[in-house]
Amino acid sequence: MRILVVExxxxxxxxxxxxxxxxxxxxxxxxxxxxxxxxxxxxxxxxVVLDLGLPRLDGLTVLxxxxxxxxxxxxxxxxxxxxxxxxxxGIDAGADDYLPKPFHMExxxxxxxxxxxxxxxxxxxxxxxxxxxxxxxxxxxxxxxSPVELSPLEYRLVSYLAHHRDRVVPPGELIEHLYGDDDxxxxxxxEALVARLRRKLGADAIETRRGFGYRLVGSAT
Amino acid sequence: MRILVVExxxxxxxxxxxxxxxxxxxxxxxxxxxxxxxxxxxxxxxxVVLDLGLPRLDGLTVLxxxxxxxxxxxxxxxxxxxxxxxxxxGIDAGADDYLPKPFHMExxxxxxxxxxxxxxxxxxxxxxxxxxxxxxxxxxxxxxxSPVELSPLEYRLVSYLAHHRDRVVPPGELIEHLYGDDDxxxxxxxEALVARLRRKLGADAIETRRGFGYRLVGSAT
DNA sequence: TCCCGGCCGTCAGCTTCCTGTCAGGAGGAA
DNA sequence: TTCCTCCTGACAGGAAGCTGACGGCCGGGA
Numbered sequence: 001m002r003i004l005v006v007e008x009x010x011x012x013x014x015x016x017x018x019x020x021x022x023x024x025x026x027x028x029x030x031x032x033x034x035x036x037x038x039x040x041x042x043x044x045x046x047x048v049v050l051d052l053g054l055p056r057l058d059g060l061t062v063l064x065x066x067x068x069x070x071x072x073x074x075x076x077x078x079x080x081x082x083x084x085x086x087x088x089x090g091i092d093a094g095a096d097d098y099l100p101k102p103f104h105m106e107x108x109x110x111x112x113x114x115x116x117x118x119x120x121x122x123x124x125x126x127x128x129x130x131x132x133x134x135x136x137x138x139x140x141x142x143x144x145x146s147p148v149e150l151s152p153l154e155y156r157l158v159s160y161l162a163h164h165r166d167r168v169v170p171p172g173e174l175i176e177h178l179y180g181d182d183d184x185x186x187x188x189x190x191e192a193l194v195a196r197l198r199r200k201l202g203a204d205a206i207e208t209r210r211g212f213g214y215r216l217v218g219s220a221t
Numbered sequence: 222m223r224i225l226v227v228e229x230x231x232x233x234x235x236x237x238x239x240x241x242x243x244x245x246x247x248x249x250x251x252x253x254x255x256x257x258x259x260x261x262x263x264x265x266x267x268x269v270v271l272d273l274g275l276p277r278l279d280g281l282t283v284l285x286x287x288x289x290x291x292x293x294x295x296x297x298x299x300x301x302x303x304x305x306x307x308x309x310x311g312i313d314a315g316a317d318d319y320l321p322k323p324f325h326m327e328x329x330x331x332x333x334x335x336x337x338x339x340x341x342x343x344x345x346x347x348x349x350x351x352x353x354x355x356x357x358x359x360x361x362x363x364x365x366x367s368p369v370e371l372s373p374l375e376y377r378l379v380s381y382l383a384h385h386r387d388r389v390v391p392p393g394e395l396i397e398h399l400y401g402d403d404d405x406x407x408x409x410x411x412e413a414l415v416a417r418l419r420r421k422l423g424a425d426a427i428e429t430r431r432g433f434g435y436r437l438v439g440s441a442t
Numbered sequence: 443t444c445c446c447g448g449c450c451g452t453c454a455g456c457t458t459c460c461t462g463t464c465a466g467g468a469g470g471a472a
Numbered sequence: 473t474t475c476c477t478c479c480t481g482a483c484a485g486g487a488a489g490c491t492g493a494c495g496g497c498c499g500g501g502a
Contacts, residue, residue: 038328038331038332038335041335042331042334042335166358166359167358167359168245168358168359168360170243170244170245172243172244172327172330173244173334176327176331209360210372210373211372211373211374212245212360212373212376215359
């Protein structure tokens with residue numbers, strides 16, 4: 001379960017992500033509206049915790065843009081206490097739930113859980129690619145029906161490739177997705193990761209297109 | 222994927238096109254507003270990166286003219302940081318996204334990718350030219366239905382020619398696109414590349430117009 | 443607090459093969 | 473013919489990628 005926490009106050013953001021991690025979710029943060037919008041638009045999250053007061057791009061705008069772009073993940077909006085206008089607008093814009101600040105962390109977790117449970121009804125949580133089968137909800141991968149143990153990073157790599165099936169993904173894009181382009185890792189890290197993955201998934205699971213990038217093998221579903 | 226970069230600063234323009242090329246796109250530049258408007262109006266691009274401060278014809282005007290003329294390609298506007306007025310006007314005028322300068326090249330690429338993906342609803346990822354078939358997502362070329370293995374540089378050359386079908390492309394333009402005109406390669410490099418390509422694609426796939434340039438053979442689809 | 447195990451980045455060595463360069467040749471233009 | 477443009481095969485330097493090994497870091501357990 002991958003959750004995006006959009007919150008500009010670093011301390012609150014850290015608290016929330018810590019609590020979410022403790023509850024078993026993979027939480028990532030965005031510090032401003034632009035970054036949030038962008039990540040929500042290009043990556044796949046199972047839920048978003050969205051603060052409305054954001055620098056650079058207002059939370060409501062972010063929310064609306066996601067919805068008009070067809071992004072359907074559940075969104076939990078954090079509002080200032082008593083800000084009814086905000087709340088109404090948020091619901092109009094497509095929020096699934098709201099939580100007035102300040103709040104107890106337990107309540108946040110409970111609502112997140114409820115939203116995710118509710119959303120479990122529709123989204124296709126399983127991606128198949130050749131002999132591989134990827135359960136995005138449980139973050140599990142199986143090959144030929146038998147489960148494969150993957151490390152978090154390995155899983156994210158496979159997941160990204162699976163979401164971009166039949167496309168050759170250039171190494172730079174993968175590195176950006178895996179490491180968030182903060183500090184350029186020694187380029188070799190990606191190759192080592194791919195090698196480890198191939199050992200687990202089979203050598204032919206991931207195809208290398210020399211000079212182009214990597215591609216997950218497997219005809220479309 | 223063909224991208225028009227409208228930017229009057231030659232260095233920035235070169236940086237952007239280089240980055241886009243590295244990401245697998247065929248990038249071309251327009252240096253002023255008039256040229257930009259004309260090319261965007263008469264040719265087909267999959268996306269436009271548009272700087273607003275342009276000589277001869279303002280970027281916003283170009284944008285508006287395109288939209289009123291019914292041109293629907295996604296447009297990513299580059300604005301000066303903090304220029305809120307510009308940004309609002311840009312969105313009003315029909316921009317799909319904006320990016321404040323200065324920006325990280327990675328972010329530009331990522332946004333370009335997002336825009337193209339979002340627009341992917343209609344545009345075909347496959348270009349056909351005679352017996353050749355170019356899959357831009359898998360970065361693969363097939364001839365008469367059977368796949369042909371191309372090196373990255375070979376692919377980019379074919380891709381560029383395919384995007385400029387039925388046009389004779391002068392060698393200088395090809396060299397600029399392939400190598401980014403930093404250091405002039407020995408002219409022969411291009412010829413050697415063409416020779417290698419002909420060996421793989423068939424001698425008549427690429428026509429030489431002596432003194433003018435090269436052209437990909439194949440009736441328009 | 444210490445130990446252990448897993449994760450993952452780094453390194454070095456190696457293989458593959460891409461691609462620029464060169465030299466010689468073919469063929470069009472004048 | 474003569475010149476000039478372009479083609480092509482050969483070759484070598486080096487870039488891109490793979491792999492096994494090593495060790496730092498972190499979290500869990502005693």
